[in-house]
Amino acid sequence: MANPPTNPLREGLTNRALPEPCTLVIFGATGDLTHRKLVPALYNLAADGMLPPALGVVGFARRDKSDESFRAELEAAARKFSRQPLNDGLWESFASSVSYHRSAFDDPDGYRSLAAVLDKLDASRGTRGNRLFYLAAAPDQFQVILENLGRSGLNKGSNGGWARVIVEKPFGVDLPSARQLNDLVEGAFPEADTYRIDHYLGKETAQNIMVLRFANALFEAMWNARYIDHVQITACEPLGVEGRAGYYDKSGALRDMVQNHLLQLLCLVAMEPPTGLDADAIRDEKVKVLRSLRPLAGDDVFRHVVRGQYGAGSINGKRVAAYRDEANVDPESGTETYVALEVNVDNWRWAGVPFFVRMGKRLPKSGTEIAIHFKSVPPVLFKATGEAVDDNVLVIRIQPDEGISLRMSAKMPGASLRIEPVKMDFHYGTSFGKATPEAYERLLLDAMSGDPTLFARRDEVEEAWRFVDAIRAAWATRSDDLAFYSAGSWGPTEAEDLAKRHGATWRRL
DSSP states (O other), rough: OOOOOOOOOSSSSSSOOOOOOOEEEEEEOOOOOHHIIIHHHHHHHHHTTTTTTTTTEEEESSSSSOOOHHHHHHHHHHHHHHHSOOOHHHHHHHTTEEEEEEETTTOOHHHHHHHHHHHHHHHHHHHHTOOOEEEEOOOHHHHHHHHHHHHHHTTSSSSTHHHHHESSSSOOHHHHHHHHHHHHHHSSSGGGGGGEOGGGGHHHHHHHHHHHHHHHHHHHTTTTTTTTTEEEEEEEEEEOTTHHHHHHHHHIIIIIEEEEHEEEHHHEEEEEEEESSSSHHHHHHHHHHHEEEBOOOOOOHHHHEEEEEEEEETTEEEEEEEEGGSSSSSSOOOSSSSEEEEBBOSSTTTOOEEEEEEEESOSSSEEEEEEEEOOOTTTTGGGGGGGOOOOOEEEEEEEEEEEEEEEEEEOOOOOOOEEEEEEEEHHHHHHHSSOOOHHHHHHHHHHHOOTTTTTTHHHHHHHHHHHHHHHHHHHHHHTTTTTEEETHHHSSHHHHHHHTTOOOOOOOO
């Protein structure tokens, strides 16, 4: 498929080389992830002229479909979920690279026939034996897919090409299962060819945290315990379980969001400057942060962690049911839909600076942000005026309105001295004149290019599970700590008390 010429609104925004020709095989191609995220991401990459010069896309699933019916389904999904409107000519060109391969995941013949399909694509489309396998299936299917890829030899590139695998979250449910899955993946693909996806790391603002810190002397000089009072990392959403009760009631907020997404954001905020911009230099520093987290176990968990569950309430004026009344949820469920943690990074830079991390469902707004709260100025100069001086706060908005803002104090116009907080605000869309790419666009492009920087390494995953498992082990010893909050509120009052012990207050997004 030919890449269309690009017409960026601002020169110099795209300067990376195109990835090599390859074939992308999506296991679980009839599922929600493929329709909502992967195919729209591929189409947008095509629209931006970023796909490889030759690309094949093969959907692998059990349902009986033709290439034509599969393409029609994908077109309907792309029209609904793409960030850019579909251009009929461009879609037709992209869709010509898409085919469907019907097979059960546990059928060895399906993998042998897939190998023949891939060889034909190498000959007809010039994909050079390069294969990228995306596990968009349910986690309980990972083992059988990986084993069959290994047995069939598809885990090796053809004719000197490469083979890589992208593994979706959840990557295990605890440390033992994560280790088992890591061993399984390692049996088929070396670590260098394994891409564990965390879509939060593909978001533009998450990627910009390192640039903000290390390319601006102003911030890097103050990015330590001498100037920072505390850090807040928040992910909130007004949604409930939305048909995912079967998964969510076994998972909960801690495993679903904190273990992966929010701890990854914490690492980006807290890490030391890497020795370079290569993938392992950056991931080495993230692992050091995870190993520096003060362990939370036993009674410490109940002092530094609050877990909650939403009751009935109102969201945007609409009454919603309590979590325990949701379809397919155990009416006596103790699963947390909200969690707030006080996390300490025990190293030289961050000693004494609490990181407050929270995630909640059925909260009033949707958003994810990191707020760096700087220490107060000495209360001497403006004391006689009676004017309060607010602390400086640097807010990094991950979603939905990606950008960065800085709150500072300024004098209001007039004869008297009145101090008011003002905000310097940066928005990606308005500053750079183009829409922010979706996270999956960047991550698919990086995997095709062989750049694992934004993907989790094995030791990262295991260290995060080690920290989370100790908390869950303490929770298993009692249930009387589960707090309840009304849907539409900002969570249980116990979470407010967690911050107040340090003189802090949770931000309202």
